[in-house]
Amino acid sequence: MSESSVERSDPSAGPSIVLVEPQLGENIGMVARAMANFGLTDLRLVNPRDGWPSEKARAAASRADHVIDAVRLFDRLENAIADRNFVLATTARPRDSFKPVRGPEQAAADLRARVAAGQGTAILFGRERWGLNNEEVGLADEIVTFPVDPSFASLNIAQAVLLMSYAFQAAGKAGDTAPRFSAPEAPPATKDDLFRLFQHLESSLERAGYFFPEAKREVMTQNLRTMLTKANFSEPEIHTLRGVIKAFDYEARRARVDHEAGGTDRHPEGEA
Known part of the structure; x- marks a missing residue:
């Protein structure tokens, strides 16, 4: 044709x-x-x-x-x-x-x-x-x-x-080339959430012996806080990070208990 x-x-x-x-x-x-x-x-x-x-x-x-x-x-x-x-x-x-x-x-x-x-x-x-x-x-x-x-x-x-x-x-979009869909925005964390993260992380690091030598504690703490502040975490991200720290703390406590008990492997109730 x-x-x-x-x-x-x-x-x-x-x-x-x-x-x-x-x-x-x-x-x-x-x-x-x-x-x-x-x-x-x-x-x-x-x-x-x-x-x-x-x-x-x-x-x-x-x-x-x-x-x-x-x-x-x-x-x-x-x-x-x-x-x-x-x-x-x-x-x-x-x-x-x-x-x-x-x-x-x-x-x-x-x-x-x-x-x-x-x-x-x-x-x-x-x-x-x-x-x-x-x-x-x-x-x-x-x-x-x-x-x-x-x-x-x-x-x-x-x-x-x-x-x-x-x-x-x-x-035809007058410069608007944004994607046709986007992920929902999570609410930004409050400063109170951020300060609680500082406290939680620093307490955990203190128990782990991270702040050594003592003379550098202030600089090390400020470096950590600066990094965490720059990240502009959302509220769910703060909660996730605190959950991660809590999990590390739990494993550290369990390792200490095992060591003090002479290496006996222990699990909390209900854990396989």
């Missing part, structure tokens, strides 16, 4: 992702999965080597079926982007072109603005082995490239799509 033209898709859905002559169905599926992770749905294929539809693509999409089911096929790149107002071409290589070159963040912010203005946008991705040719890059308005290590600049196609999809979503 091929299309010489395409009905306009909803620009507010984000940029169209256009794969030019992708080779493996598995890679197309992983692209669909990456798009679905960040809310993009318009995937367009130009002459996929192994044809379409592809069960390998569907399997690799990991339930991103809504993207796979909506894939549109084209015989020419010009047809795939005919309804778009603005097109970016991705490339890792310098080109003999005077087109503006953007990083992913800057390019994504510009895409966001264009989408908000009602423009249809697209991002072009080339073949797995050698990307886009110069003629294909020439059809785009601007170039986007990734700040990868120049000694190993190769990204697979799904990685490249994932980076641009994430950048597009992040650009």
